[in-house]
Amino acid sequence: MEQWTIQKLLNWITQYLTDKKIDTPRLNAEMLLSNTLEMQRIELYTMFDKPVAPPQLAKLHKLVKRASENEPSAYIIGKTEFYSLEINVNKNCLIPRPETELLTERAIEFLREKSETENKNENKYVCDLCTGSGCVAIAIAKNQPNTKIIATDICDAALTIAAENIEKHKLTDKIILLCGDLFEPLIPQLDEAKFDLIVCNPPYVSDEEFEKLDKNVKDYEPKSALLAGKDGLDIYKRIAGEVNNFLKPGAALMLEIGCEQAKAVRELLEKSGVFSEITIEKDHQNHDRIITAKHKS
C-alpha cells in the first residue's frame, strides 16, 4: 500500500489547491496538515519522512475538501497567526491580515516613543475601535508594558472570540471589551475616555469593490466587518466627526485604509480641524495603507 509521508502530503495538497485556484496553496497545506497532526507548522519540516496514519488521512481529506471549496483555512482550523501570536478566529470575526500588522507596529512604536519621552511608568491609554478578534489590542498589550486598552466592536459574537483571545494571552487586566457603535459604549465618568492613541481597522470596502472580492472573502467573512457604505468611507466619516472628544493632548489617531482611500480619508481628517500632522504610509505591496494623524495640541 502507498505510504503517505508528511512531505508527500504537503506536495500533494499544495498541487491540489493550486489546481483549484486557491490562494497561497502551500501555506494552506501547511496549516491544514499541522492542525491535523497537532504540530507546529515548522515541525512539519523536521519530520518530512514521518508516515501519516489512516485516521489522520481521513480527517485531513475532509479539511482539504473544505479548503478547495474556498473556505479559508483559518476558519477551518479555528486559528491564525498575527504579529507572531496565535489568534483564535471563527466566522464572526475577520481573519487578521498581514497589512494590519503594520498598523500594529506603528501603534507600538508610537507608544514606546511616548513612554520614553514622558513618564515611563505611567500607563498609556489606548482605544482599539472595531476590534474584531482583538488581534490589534492583544499585540499592543503583549508588546508594550504600561498600556491599558479599551477595545470596542458592534458585534457581540466577535467580542466573544476577542474575549477568548484575551484570556488565552493572559491580558484580562490590560484590555477591557465594550460592545457598541464606535465610541458610543464609552462612558466618560466610568472609563478612561480620553486616549493617548486611538487605533482602528474599520470596515472599508465599497459596494463596488465587494462584488470583486475573492470568493473566500466574499462568501465567508462577515459582511459587517467589510462593508462601509457605497464609497467604503462611512466609518472614517464618523470617526473624523467624533474623535476630537476622545484624544488627549499629544495623542494620535491611526487608521488602516483601503489602497484607494488615502486622499479621501486625509481630506476628512483635515476638515475635522483636529490634527496638525497627517502622514500616509504604504504597505509591503506599495499600497497606501496606514494614516497617522497627530492631535493639534
Ligand SMILES: C[S@@+](CC[C@H](N)C(=O)[O-])C[C@H]1O[C@@H](n2cnc3c(N)ncnc32)[C@H](O)[C@@H]1O
Ligand atoms: C475590518 S474588521 C477589523 C477587525 C480587527 N480589528 C482586525 O484588524 O482584524 C472590522 C470590525 O469592525 C466591526 N464594526 C463594524 N461596524 C462597527 C461600528 N459601527 N462600531 C464598532 N464596530 C464596528 C465589525 O464587527 C468588525 O469586527
